Amino acid sequence: MRTITKKPEVLAPAGTLEKLKVAITYGADAVYIGGNAYGLRSRAGNFTYDEMREGVAFANEHGAKVYVAANMVTHEGDAEGAGDFFRTLRDIGIHAVIVSDPALIEICATDAPGLPIHLSTQASATNYETLNFWKEEGLERVVLAREVSMDEIKEMRRNTDVEIEAFIHGAMCISYSGRCVLSNHMSHRDANRGGCSQSCRWKYDLFEMDTTDEKHSLLGGEPEEAFSMSAVDMAMIRHIPDLVENGIDSLKIEGRMKSIHYVSTVSNVYRKAIDAYCANPDNYEFQQEWEDELWKVAQRELSSGFYYGIPTEDEQLFGKKRKIPSYTFIGQVIDYDEETQVATIEQRNHFGIGDEIEFYGPGFTHHKQTINTMTDKDGNAIDRAPHALMHVKMKVTEAVKPLDMIRKLKA
Template identity: 80%
Template sequence: MKTITKKPEVLAPAGTLEKLKTAIHYGADAVYIGGNAYGLRSRAGNFSFDEMKEGVAFARKYNAKVYVAANIVAHENDTDGAGEYFRTLRDIGIDAVIVSDPALIEICALEAPGLPIHLSTQASATNYETLNFWHEEGLERVVLAREVSMDEIKQIRNNTDVEIEVFIHGAMCISYSGRCVLSNHMSMRDANRGGCSQSCRWKYDIFEMDEETGQPIGLEGNPDEPFSMSAVDMAMIRHIPDLVEAGVDSLKIEGRMKSIHYVSTVSNVYRQAIDAYCNDPENYEFNEAWEDELWKVAQRELATGFYYGIPDPNQQIFGKPRKIPKYTFIGQVIDYDEETNIATIEQRNHFKIGDDIEFYGPGFSHHKQTITEMWDEDGNPLDVARHPMMIVKMKVEHPVKPLDMMRKRKA
């Protein structure tokens, strides 16, 4: 009989305070955020210290944790002020910082004692000796390199007591553990210091210059689909039992720059799958609806990365992609009247009378309906909700709750 000794943590991305609250509401045990320094997502909605305080206070209400990514590769002068920064995070109540650079790790350990440190995936930890080394340096968790296989995770688990965190869903980087200088060369934006322009996802061809016109000529004859170095996205939803049985402590979702539609959907799905397996592993059955749900926010094909072998060409984006059904996040429930079945919606995208829509909420609740009646805040009938963030009242066919989401399929 299978017994689960420890349920792994669902760790979700939170690029903004709204996303932090959404992720926790939809089942995340912990979130990771970025501050205004030392992180690898300079274009994400990074948190001020005041926003961190609010986020930590919210997380505490739900017994959730907040981690801060400070995982740049530090050049000279990049560490200036780091000690004060880490002390501030500690005093705010941040549960851990995610760091890759040894200099920043040492500064944090010496100048902000009591603030737990997690080793970032950028540090490329791929064996248990490395984990034990960092454990001796005072780190309590290591985010493994994305190149580690499932068999290697089992070996690592059997030889170390350090907490293990792995990525289970989201974008994959074409470079080893995300350490890349292509963006620096192509756009003068340093990927290792927060400025990646995702140059690998651009389209490429081999060219020569026409001597007469001075214009480039594609040597491949201007193919319909130029070459790229772009990897498909990761999805481990079908392999939760393997991850749990391998002894992974934290299951990490990528995407601090993604929408609340993405964060809520993916957190919700993995919450359901992990709970279903851990609560009754003997009778666990994969629910196809979980994967169907993930496709509603997928941007690329999905695969399992390095977990079960070296990725083959099918895990690269070549040729015409399969047509992925696209859903638009169109509103969020802010109130519901049980007597009248009227929901109050904060509009996020255009919708109108006659649209087929879907509501979803925590616990994997779903229902579909057609919009038949809606009004503005003053009770005036509406045909279309076209103004961003406008408040709309709508007749609904099933009960909904505040923070439930509303979406529709694109034509």
């Protein structure tokens, strides 16, 4: 008989305050966000201090936590003001900071005592001796390098009691633990200080240069991505028992720059699967509908990363795509009248009369229907919803709730 000693935390990305609230509503036990300094996602919707306060208040109301990523590699002068930054986070009520640079770790521990520190995956922790070192330095949790195997995690858990966090879903970096200088070289944007230009995701070709310096493709112009440095994404939805039984404390979803469609869907799926396993591990069965649900959001092809072996060419993106997401996110419910069964929808993509749509919500609820009638916010009949963020009213066949989402099959 299997015994679950601890249900792992579902940790979701939250690039904006809206995404924070969506992630928690859809089952995340914790979210990680970025501030306006010291993080690695300069183009994400990083939080102001006031937004952090609102986010922490929302999380506390729902029994969730908020972590702040401050995981950049500091050069001379980059750490200026870090003490004030960490003290402010502590006083706001942020539950922990995620840091990789020893200088920032020292500043946080010295200038903001009481603010828990988690070691970022950027620090490449791959063995239990490293985990114990950071525990002795006062860190409560270590986010493992994405290059570790499940057997290595098992060994770590046997030899340390520091909290372990591991990525279970999302983008994989082609470089070791994200420590890359390709972006610096190709576009003069420092990946380790928040400016990654995703150079590894670009399309590459093989060229011959003639005496006039003209380029001639040796593959005929437009190859089907014959050369690639781009890794597929990770998905561990089929391996929930291994993740739980090996004592991983926090299961981390990548994607602070992803949409609310992505955040809600992925959080919903992993919440459902983890709850199902922890409720009855001896009779747990993987449900194909969970993986099918993940394919409804925009992402690359999927693999289990390094957990069960070294990735091969099958875990690289080149040639024809082997699977393509087929749904478009079209809106979210902002109000519902039980008496009339009319939902008010905030439009996010074009839809109209005759479209078959799918509603989904927290707790893995779903229902499909065809749109037969619609009105604008003033009650005027319309046949399309073409304008971004416009409010639309429609009769629904089953009850819905605010923050339920709507998608449709791509044409």
